[in-house]
Amino acid sequence: MELKTMTFLIVGFTFALYIYIAIRSRAASTSEFYVAGKGVHPVLNGMATGADWMSAASFISMAGLIAFKGYDASVFLMGWTGGYVLLAMLLAPYLRKYGKYTVPTFIGDRFYSRTARVTAVLCLVIASLTYVIGQMKGIGVAFSRFLEVSFEIGLFAGMGIVFIYAVLGGMKGVTNTQIAQYCVLIFAYTVPAVFISLQLTGMPIPQLGLGSTMTDGGMHVLDKLDLVLTDLGFKEYTAQKGGTLNIFLYTLSLMIGTAGLPHVIIRFFTVPKVRDARSSAGWALVFIAILYTTAPAVGAMARLNLMHTIQIGEVGSPDGNLLYEDRPAWFKNWEKTGLLKFEDKNGDGRIQYYGPGLKDKEAEFGWAGNEMVKVDRDIMVLANPEIANLPNWVIALVAAGGIAAALSTAAGLLLAISSAISHDVLKGIFMPDLTDKGELLAGRIAMAGAICVAGYFGLHPPGFAAQVVALAFGLAASSIFPALMMGIFSKKVNRTGATAGMLCGIGATLVYIFWFKGWFFIPGTNMLPNTADNWFLGIAPEAFGSVGAAINFAVAFAVSAVTPPPPEHIQHLVEDIRVPSGAGSAVDH
Amino acid sequence: MSDASRYWTENIRLVIGCLIVWFIVSYGAGILFVHQLNTIRIGGYQLGFWFAQQGSIYTFVALIFFYASRMNTLDHKYNLQED
Numbered sequence: 001m002e003l004k005t006m007t008f009l010i011v012g013f014t015f016a017l018y019i020y021i022a023i024r025s026r027a028a029s030t031s032e033f034y035v036a037g038k039g040v041h042p043v044l045n046g047m048a049t050g051a052d053w054m055s056a057a058s059f060i061s062m063a064g065l066i067a068f069k070g071y072d073a074s075v076f077l078m079g080w081t082g083g084y085v086l087l088a089m090l091l092a093p094y095l096r097k098y099g100k101y102t103v104p105t106f107i108g109d110r111f112y113s114r115t116a117r118v119t120a121v122l123c124l125v126i127a128s129l130t131y132v133i134g135q136m137k138g139i140g141v142a143f144s145r146f147l148e149v150s151f152e153i154g155l156f157a158g159m160g161i162v163f164i165y166a167v168l169g170g171m172k173g174v175t176n177t178q179i180a181q182y183c184v185l186i187f188a189y190t191v192p193a194v195f196i197s198l199q200l201t202g203m204p205i206p207q208l209g210l211g212s213t214m215t216d217g218g219m220h221v222l223d224k225l226d227l228v229l230t231d232l233g234f235k236e237y238t239a240q241k242g243g244t245l246n247i248f249l250y251t252l253s254l255m256i257g258t259a260g261l262p263h264v265i266i267r268f269f270t271v272p273k274v275r276d277a278r279s280s281a282g283w284a285l286v287f288i289a290i291l292y293t294t295a296p297a298v299g300a301m302a303r304l305n306l307m308h309t310i311q312i313g314e315v316g317s318p319d320g321n322l323l324y325e326d327r328p329a330w331f332k333n334w335e336k337t338g339l340l341k342f343e344d345k346n347g348d349g350r351i352q353y354y355g356p357g358l359k360d361k362e363a364e365f366g367w368a369g370n371e372m373v374k375v376d377r378d379i380m381v382l383a384n385p386e387i388a389n390l391p392n393w394v395i396a397l398v399a400a401g402g403i404a405a406a407l408s409t410a411a412g413l414l415l416a417i418s419s420a421i422s423h424d425v426l427k428g429i430f431m432p433d434l435t436d437k438g439e440l441l442a443g444r445i446a447m448a449g450a451i452c453v454a455g456y457f458g459l460h461p462p463g464f465a466a467q468v469v470a471l472a473f474g475l476a477a478s479s480i481f482p483a484l485m486m487g488i489f490s491k492k493v494n495r496t497g498a499t500a501g502m503l504c505g506i507g508a509t510l511v512y513i514f515w516f517k518g519w520f521f522i523p524g525t526n527m528l529p530n531t532a533d534n535w536f537l538g539i540a541p542e543a544f545g546s547v548g549a550a551i552n553f554a555v556a557f558a559v560s561a562v563t564p565p566p567p568e569h570i571q572h573l574v575e576d577i578r579v580p581s582g583a584g585s586a587v588d589h
Numbered sequence: 590m591s592d593a594s595r596y597w598t599e600n601i602r603l604v605i606g607c608l609i610v611w612f613i614v615s616y617g618a619g620i621l622f623v624h625q626l627n628t629i630r631i632g633g634y635q636l637g638f639w640f641a642q643q644g645s646i647y648t649f650v651a652l653i654f655f656y657a658s659r660m661n662t663l664d665h666k667y668n669l670q671e672d
Binding site: 066074078088089207222244251273274578580 | 593596597600604607608611615616619620621623624627631632633634635638639641642643645646647649650652653654656657660661664668669670671
C-alpha cells in the first residue's frame with residue numbers, strides 16, 4: 001500500500017480511538033475534571049505520566065540531539081529522568097496527601113499568601129504556554145510532512161482532537177487518552193529501533209545493540225562511530241566537548257525543572273493514596289526509561305547510517321563519496337522540506353560531508369568545504385525508518401507516534417493552565433462562592449480558551465517559543481520546585497521568605513537568560529553574544545535554573561530568619577502532610 | 590520525641606541515602622569522573638559513557654521502587670499508613 005494512504009489509515013485509527021475514549025470518559029464534577037476523581041491506578045498513572053512528559057521534543061528531537069552531540073547530550077538523558085527521583089522522594093507523596101487540585105493552591109495555602117499563589121500561577125502559565133506552543137508546532141510539522149496537508153490544517157486537526165477530549169473529560173479524559181497515546185508512541189519508537197539494531201548488530205534489543213559489535217567488520221558500534229567521525233574531521237562521539245561545570249549545572253537544572261513542572265506534578269494528584277504516588281513515580285520512570293534508554297541507540301545508529309550513506313568509500317579517494325544523482329529517495333523527500341540541504345561547492349557532483357578537522361586536507365582531496373549545508377537534527381528519528389529501508393507501515397507508525405507524543409503533552413499542559421485559571425484565579429480570587437457545577441463550567445471554558453490561545457501562538461509563534469528549555473525549565477527550577485520543597489521540608493519558611501525567594505530566583509534566572517538571548521527574546525537586544533566565552537563561569541542560559549534555585553533557597557531562609565515564623569495552624573498543616581495517615585481530614589490537636 | 594517526628598527523621602535519613610546514590614551514578618559516574626571510568630569497558634561501552642546514557646537511568650528506576658517499598662514498611666512500623 002502507498003505510504004500516504006497507510007499513514008492516513010494509521011493516524012486516522014488512532015484519532016478514532018482517542019475520540020471513542022473521550023466520549024466514554026466525560027467529567028461530571030470538578031474532582032473528575034481536575035484530578036480524575038483520584039481513582040487512577042498507579043501503574044496506569046505511570047503510563048499517562050510517561051505520555052504527559054514525553055513530548056514532541058522527546059520523541060522527535062532528542063535522538064537527533066544525541067546523534068549530533070554524542071556524550072554531551074547526556075544532560076538531557078540524565079536531566080529529564082533524574083527529576084523523577086526528586087519528584088518521588090521530595091514532592092509527589094506530600095502534595096498528594098495535601099489533596100488539593102493545583103500546584104498554586106498548595107503554595108498559596110502553605111505560605112498563607114495570595115501574592116505567593118499569584119506568582120505561582122504566573123510561573124505556571126508562562127512555563128506551560130511556552131511548552132505547549134512547541135507541541136502545536138510539532139503536530140503541524142508531522143501532519144505536513146507525512147500527510148502532505150498544510151501546516152495550518154494539521155494544527156487545526158490537532159486542536160480539534162484535544163478540544164474534544166480535554167473539554168469534555170478534563171483530567172479524566174486526558175488520563176485515559178494519555179494511556180492510549182503512550183502505547184502508540186512507545187510502539188512507534190521502539191519498532192524502528194529494534195529493526196535498526198538488528199540490521200547493524202544482529203541484536204534485537206537496542207540498549208544492548210549499542211554496546212555490541214557490528215555485523216560487518218566486528219568492531220563495536222560506538223568505536224566504529226568514533227572512528228568514522230574522526231576520519232571525517234568531526235569530534236569523537238563519546239568524548240566530552242562542553243565544560244564540566246556547565247554540563248553539571250545543566251543536568252541539575254533539567255532535573256529540578258522536571259520535578260517542578262506543574263503538568264507533571266498534577267498527574268500524581270490523581271492516584272488514590274500517598275503510597276500510590278510514590279510507586280506511581282517509579283512506574284512513570286519505567287515507562288519513560290523505555291524510550292530514554294532506546295534513544296541513545298537510535299541516535300548513534302542513525303548517525304552511523306547517515307555517514308555511511310554519504311561516505312561510501314575511503315575518505316579522500318576519488319569515488320569515496322556518494323554521487324548526488326544517486327542519492328536515495330528519503331534524501332530527496334527531506335530536501336523538499338528544506339530540512340536537508342546540499343550545495344555542490346567543488347562542482348564534482350558528489351556529496352562531501354565532513355567536519356572542521358579536515359580543513360588542511362581540503363586542497364589535497366579537491367574539496368571546497370562541507371557540502372551538507374543543512375542537516376536538521378529532527379530528521380534523524382523521522383527519516384530513520386526510511387534510511388534503514390524499513391517497510392511503509394513502520395514509517396506510518398512513526399508519524400502516528402510523533403502526533404501522539406505531541407497531543408498527549410499538549411493536553412496535559414493545557415489542563416495545568418486551565419485548572420490554574422479556573423481554580424486559583426477565578427474561584428480562588430474573584431468568585432470564591434462559585435458552585436461545583438459553576439466551577440466545572442468555568443474549567444471547561446478555561447480549557448477551550450487555553451486551546452485557542454495555544455493554537456493562535458502555534459500559527460504565529462512568538463520569539464520565546466523556541467526557548468522551551470531555557471524558559472520553562474528555568475522558571476520551574478528557580479521558582480516552583482524550591483517553593484514546594486521548602487513548604488514541605490521546612491516549618492520555618494514563612495510568607496515573606498517564600499515570596500521573596502521566588503521573586504529573586506525567577507528574577508535572577510530571567511535576567512541571565514535575557515542577558516544572552518535578548519530582553520523578552522527580542523532579537524538584537526541581548527547585552528552579550530550568546531557564546532560560551534561570554535557566559536558567567538561558562539554557564540549556559542539553559543543551565544542557569546539551578547543557580548536561580550540556589551538563590552531562591554538562600555533568600556527564602558535568610559528572610560524567614562529575620563521575620564515572624566509561620567502561624568501555628570500552618571505548622572500543623574506541614575506536620576499533617578508529612579504523614580500518610582488521615583488523608584482528607586484535618587489532623588487533631 | 591513523638592512517633593510522627595521519629596517517622597520523619599527516619600524518612601529524611603532514607604531520602605538522603607537515596608539521593609547520595611542518585612548523585613553518585615549521575616553527577617559522579619556520568620559527569621565528574623567520566624574520563625577515569627571511560628578507561629574501563631563493558632562490552633562495547635566505555636563505563637563512564639554507559640553511566641551517562643544508560644546506567645544512571647536504570648539506577649533511578651531502582652531507587653524509586655526501593656524508596657517506595659521502604660516507606661511502606663516505615664508507614665506500618667509507626668502505624669501511620671492510610672486507612
